[in-house]
Amino acid sequence: MIILQITGAILVILGLVFFLGAAVGVVRFPDFYSRMHAAGKGDTLSTILMLLGIVCFLIADVPWAAVIHGDFSLLVEPILTSIKVLMIALLIMVTSPTSTHALMQAGYDSGIKPHLSEADDDSTPSDEETPTP
Amino acid sequence: MELFFKLAGMALFVLMLPIFYRLIAGPNAMDRILAVNVIGTKTTVLLVIIGMIFARVGMFVDFALAYALLNFIGSLAAARYYHQDRLRQERGAS
Numbered sequence: 001m002i003i004l005q006i007t008g009a010i011l012v013i014l015g016l017v018f019f020l021g022a023a024v025g026v027v028r029f030p031d032f033y034s035r036m037h038a039a040g041k042g043d044t045l046s047t048i049l050m051l052l053g054i055v056c057f058l059i060a061d062v063p064w065a066a067v068i069h070g071d072f073s074l075l076v077e078p079i080l081t082s083i084k085v086l087m088i089a090l091l092i093m094v095t096s097p098t099s100t101h102a103l104m105q106a107g108y109d110s111g112i113k114p115h116l117s118e119a120d121d122d123s124t125p126s127d128e129e130t131p132t133p
Numbered sequence: 134m135e136l137f138f139k140l141a142g143m144a145l146f147v148l149m150l151p152i153f154y155r156l157i158a159g160p161n162a163m164d165r166i167l168a169v170n171v172i173g174t175k176t177t178v179l180l181v182i183i184g185m186i187f188a189r190v191g192m193f194v195d196f197a198l199a200y201a202l203l204n205f206i207g208s209l210a211a212a213r214y215y216h217q218d219r220l221r222q223e224r225g226a227s
Contacts, residue, residue: 023151084194095205102212107163
């Protein structure tokens with residue numbers, strides 16, 4: 001079961017790396033739409049990878065020696081928890097692009113201008129017409 | 134293994150800090166809503182990691198599920214609010 005633990009550790013670290021990319025993108029990108037691009041993709045992928053890594057750790061924690069000898073009741077609780085974690089991953093896989101799309105459309109309809117060229121770099125257009133309530 | 138999850142949770146929290154910067158300094162309201170959405174999604178993962186540290190994942194995973202649902206509903210409600218705000222302004226202007 002050490003292989004499952006190593007796989008889980010690699011998946012969690014890979015998720016952290018993708019979230020580092022998302023965080024750098026959210027801070028450094030010039031306008032709202034490109035920030036949305038970085039946040040939506042990186043956030044979804046890193047969340048799914050980290051939850052899959054946690055599922056690998058949960059399955060590795062099952063006392064497999066007792067299960068092979070016929071004590072299947074030890075198998076119930078870790079499998080149930082793993083299914084719940086996988087359901088969270090599935091939920092985030094559906095809802096995160098949906099909320100990203102809704103926020104993007106709301107931002108477009110509330111008149112945020114994209115940052116089109118490097119020529120007018122001094123005044124970022126999205127800074128000006130802010131319908132800030 | 135507990136040390137690994139402590140380190141992973143600490144790294145996740147440290148990586149949330151740039152997004153806190155975007156939440157405070159974001160030029161307009163939609164950037165702030167975006168930052169809240171990202172932080173909420175990552176808090177879901179952080180709750181599961183806290184469950185792994187305490188070896189009580191079966192309890193914490195329910196919190197994480199409820200948090201993910203509330204985060205999704207909150208961000209959809211905010212997006213819908215700003216959408217309708219713009220439409221109301223257009224209708225008032227014309």
